[in-house]
Structure formats: structure tokens, C-alpha cells
Amino acid sequence: MRFEGTDQYVATEDLQMAVNAAITLQRPLLIKGEPGTGKTMLAEEVAASLGKRLLRWHIKSTTKAQQGLYEYDAVSRLRDSQLGDDRVHDIGNYIKKGMLWQAFDADEQVVLLIDEVDKADIEFPNDLLVELDKMEFFVYETGERIQAKHRPIIIITSNNEKELPDAFLRRCFFHYINFPDQATMHQIVDVHFPEIKQELVREAMEIFFQVRNVNGLRKKPSTSELIDWLKLLLSDDISRDALINRDPTQAMPPLYGALLKNEQDLHMLQRLAFMARRENR
The missing domain is CATH 1.10.8 (Helicase, Ruva Protein; domain 3)
Structure with missing residues (x-):
């Protein structure tokens, strides 16, 4: 299973090597480069080339790491309890799976794009260290431990708007897309x-x-x-x-x-x- 570019995406030898090295090491691939150099498209083409499903997690300035794991809708549960809805007895009805949970829970290996990680708060990357390293997390509301069935291929893009923490960088394979000659x-x-x-x-x-x-x-x-x-x-x-x-x-x-x-x-x-x-x- 090797990425060699596609008919729709010209990948240099260095970029191909970086993608395949990250897959071999089972580490997230951190891609930096000027806006418009094809960082996001790379994830799409890697998924297409390897025949895998692509999950996209687009990061905003308000995005929290917890949203990538799951979100618990306590307000809806309170409303349903007031209305006497039987759904309230199963707390799982009020937990929405995030993109990381969906990637961990997939029956086959998927490609997960975490797009523009540098847009989020400076603590965002640190809050995902264990999940990206151990490929598991704990759901406090249900007492479940979620572990990846198949370790996803994770591609993280950054436009260098913020410095990323050293502990986060240590867990990634890094590649900078130089502007094409x-x-x-x-x-x-x-x-x-x-x-x-x-x-x-x-x-x-x-x-x-x-x-x-x-x-x-x-x-x-x-x-x-x-x-x-x-x-x-x-x-x-x-x-x-x-x-x-x-x-x-x-x-x-x-x-x-x-x-x-x-x-x-x-x-x-x-x-x-x-x-x-x-x-x-």
C-alpha cells in the first residue's frame, strides 16, 4: 500500500516519500506549506489512491478538541426528561460521535483529515496528544473506552498561523510542501x-x-x-x-x-x- 500520486494530483518524490513514511510509522502526517499548495487536496487524493474512505474535520477558531471525540447534549436530555421521553434512560442517545470516534469505529481503515489545525486555540493540539498516540479515549458519561478498530491514516494540515507545541510535533511525521518550480x-x-x-x-x-x-x-x-x-x-x-x-x-x-x-x-x-x-x- 503505497501512495504514488494520482492522475489528478502531481506529488513530488519527497511528498510521496513523506506520505508513505507516515503510513509505515503509523504516525499522523503534518503538512505545512503556503495556502493554495494542495495540502487539503492531498488527503483527498491519498484516500482515492489507496481506495479508502475520507473523513474531514475542518478546524475553526472556536473548535475544541473534545468535539473531535464526542459531544454530550445535556440540554436535550433535560428537555426529554421533562417531557417524559423514555430515551432519557439511555445516555447514549445524547452523545454525538466526533470525527475521531467515527474514524476509530470504522470497520475498515479510513483517512482522517484534520484541516488547518493552527486555526484553533493553542491548547488544541495538546488536548489530542493521548488520542493520536494511543488511538483511544474514555467516554466519561457512559464509562466506555473507545479504541481504534483500525488505526486511521491521519493527515493534519497547517498554514503556520501559530506555532505548534513540541509534544505534538514529536508525535507527527512532518513535511513542508515547497512551492512548485x-x-x-x-x-x-x-x-x-x-x-x-x-x-x-x-x-x-x-x-x-x-x-x-x-x-x-x-x-x-x-x-x-x-x-x-x-x-x-x-x-x-x-x-x-x-x-x-x-x-x-x-x-x-x-x-x-x-x-x-x-x-x-x-x-x-x-x-x-x-x-x-x-x-x-
Whole structure:
């Protein structure tokens, strides 16, 4: 059982090695990288490649670790007791299984995605140390000890918004997805647009990497934004010549809103283009 990428996902050798190492070690795979580099999609493609079901636990700033295990609905039980409902005699009726419990309880091994773990409170990773290490937890309301029937393949993503605790990092296999070079990016584009004209791709990618290489950008355009931009260029039937021969008084490439996401970066590129025009007079 080895991950080697899929027809829909270009995985570098280093990334393939990281996925397979985490599976062999039976440790969570912690994936970091710029937003838009395919961290979440990796879990989807690992599940598809290995023929396993994918469970997604998307983390928010308000998410608590307990929610991944289970939640006890005491309010509903109190209401039902006031109404004389017989369900109140079985406390299990008021326990909702979280994603970790569902992964532990699955009859076959699953892939569990814990997406954007760094969005939660700083204590969130620490609160899952035992569960991720021992693959078990205790349900206090029922006295049950839940143990994983099959150890899930766990993929954890982070955008580096917060530092993660050392104790948590020790339990993970770590991989950082470097931003693709031009050759790898070309492969990714070919996967998404197999019929696209290569001349257009070359010119679009040259502009894309020129924008990315501008020092001081607050938000560099990512892989997903390049894909969106190419999709717009194709839908508007913009040719390679239009990219090469665009109006030199205009700093921005056509449909730049797919690449630039804030006004500071827009103004910076406009100033740089203005200065370049003055130098060339």
C-alpha cells in the first residue's frame, strides 16, 4: 500500500516519500506549506489512491478538541426528561460521535483529515496528544473506552498561523510542501488543462512567476490562483499574443484579480511598473 500520486494530483518524490513514511510509522502526517499548495487536496487524493474512505474535520477558531471525540447534549436530555421521553434512560442517545470516534469505529481503515489545525486555540493540539498516540479515549458519561478498530491514516494540515507545541510535533511525521518550480507547475497545469495551448501556458507562467518574485508582496499568488487565472484566460479566449502585447501603460496583466488579493499588492505593482516606464524613457 503505497501512495504514488494520482492522475489528478502531481506529488513530488519527497511528498510521496513523506506520505508513505507516515503510513509505515503509523504516525499522523503534518503538512505545512503556503495556502493554495494542495495540502487539503492531498488527503483527498491519498484516500482515492489507496481506495479508502475520507473523513474531514475542518478546524475553526472556536473548535475544541473534545468535539473531535464526542459531544454530550445535556440540554436535550433535560428537555426529554421533562417531557417524559423514555430515551432519557439511555445516555447514549445524547452523545454525538466526533470525527475521531467515527474514524476509530470504522470497520475498515479510513483517512482522517484534520484541516488547518493552527486555526484553533493553542491548547488544541495538546488536548489530542493521548488520542493520536494511543488511538483511544474514555467516554466519561457512559464509562466506555473507545479504541481504534483500525488505526486511521491521519493527515493534519497547517498554514503556520501559530506555532505548534513540541509534544505534538514529536508525535507527527512532518513535511513542508515547497512551492512548485516551473517544471512541476507545468505538470500541474497539464493535469487541469490537458488541451491548453502550450504557448499560452508558457507566457502565463512567466507573468505569474514575475509577480510572485516581486519583493514585499503581502500575498503571493498560489498554485490554485494560477489555475483560476488560466481558467479565466481560457473562458475569455485571451491569446498568448494578448499577454505579450498588452498595453504597456497598464501595469496589471488581464484579469489580475485572480492573482492579486489585496489593494496593497496592486498599488505596489502599479508603482513598480510606473518607475520602470520612467527609466525606459
